[in-house]
Amino acid sequence: MASTTTTNISDIHADIIEAHILTGLDGPGLASVASTCTHLKALSVQAHLWANICRTTWPTTNNPRVRHFISTLPNASRSFFADSFPAATATATTESKTVNLDRTPELISAVDIFHGDRLVLSRVVETETESGWFRCSPFRVDLLDPKDTVETGVEYPRSEEACGDLKEELRLSWIVIDPNGGRAVNVSSGEAVTVRRHWLSGEVQARFATVVGGGEIGSAKEAALCSVTVTFGWEMQVKEVSFQMEDMDGMQLSGRDSLGILQRLLEGKRGKLREEGRRNGYMEFMKRKEERKERKVRAERRLDILCVGVAAFSFVAVSTFFLF
Known part of the structure; x- marks a missing residue:
């Protein structure tokens, strides 16, 4: 056997x-x-x-x-x-922890942009966070100098369909590093959530966005949007790459508020989130943002009508008083 x-x-x-x-x-x-x-x-x-x-x-x-x-x-x-x-989860910043902005005196941004499997741009930027100028000014991290451009070899999208294809082909990673705290977090959506071509300038803008909880810092008490915008010129050279944060009202957050959110992201949990999940989160954020804007417009209209009514009533009352 x-x-x-x-x-x-x-x-x-x-x-x-x-x-x-x-x-x-x-x-x-x-x-x-x-x-x-x-x-x-x-x-x-x-x-x-x-x-x-x-x-x-x-x-x-x-x-x-x-x-x-x-x-x-x-x-x-x-x-x-x-x-x-892993993706920074939408609830990563909602934990009630004490925020000490002074424990993060510096941030390092490690950014890689790919078109398909080809590397388009790879840069590292260091940002100090202790100065009053940083904390009081609108938060913005620029990857390139104003006169600096990077050739990509990417074909210019001349139609909406081509913009859609470009949205699927572009990938961006923006890793924020806290060297003092020994943590890192990727704030990018990975794939672009939108790619749009400006009808007048011809510039193409690709947006990568992640929705996160705002925690309890300053004006960022609800959801906030971590947004990276890549601007391409007519010849598809990279002209600008910037990272900003905005609240539900579309207002750009300050360095102080943004640093607090980033601290909570750095310390928070990581989760598995597919690209469609990030895009759906972005679309839901934009929908809620538009709804809030419409509510504010309606409230302002009602207030205007009320003011006009009060003014008219006051005019009639004063006129009546002088007549009699």
């Missing part, structure tokens, strides 16, 4: 598993493998695997400042990926 033998995963040489399986996985795949058994977990948490995944996913991790920050984390690249890959 022929004997049967069984082969366990532990019987396969570790070099074979690493070279032919683990190196071909992306971050979520590698994390899934690590959760299957103790043997695969030991192989899947190797630092060089996660460092390679971070470099592939975000070329800005090659930047010396970002690379140094990653080296300070408990599990280096694996910790950075765990912070930066």
Whole structure:
């Protein structure tokens, strides 16, 4: 009678598993493998695997400042990926924690823009957050200098259909890093929520937006919108990349309010959120914003009518008084 033998995963040489399986996985795949058994977990948490995944996913991790920050984390690249890959959840800023703005004296923005699989732009910007100018002014982080442009080689979208295709092809990652607190969070929607071509200037604007809870700081007591706008010129060179925050009334938040929201995002939970979920969240935010605007317009009209009525009544009363 022929004997049967069984082969366990532990019987396969570790070099074979690493070279032919683990190196071909992306971050979520590698994390899934690590959760299957103790043997695969030991192989899947190797630092060089996660460092390679971070470099592939975000070329800005090659930047010396970002690379140094990653080296300070408990599990280096694996910790950075765990912070930066999942979406910042919409409820991440609603936890009632004490906010101390002074504990975040600086923010680092690591930004990567792709068109399909091709890298279009990769930049790192450092922003100080302690000055009165930053905290009192409208919050805005610009990736490029005013006269700086970046060629992309992207074809200009000459129709609405082409704009729709471009929306599917563009991907943007904006990772906000708190080097003092040792945390990072990705505030971008990944894929663009809108791509529009200006009828007069011909400029193309792609918007990447994530809706987050506002917490209890300043004017940001409800939902807020983390919005990154990429502006392309006629030849599709990148002219401007900016990150801003706005509230439900469409008002741009101050540096103080925005820093508080970012602190809560950095400390909050991460969640799995598909691209359509981000877009639906953005559309719901814009719908609520428009409804609020309409309510304010109606309230102002009623107030105007009331004021006109009071003025008319006062005029009639005064006229009657002088007549009699």
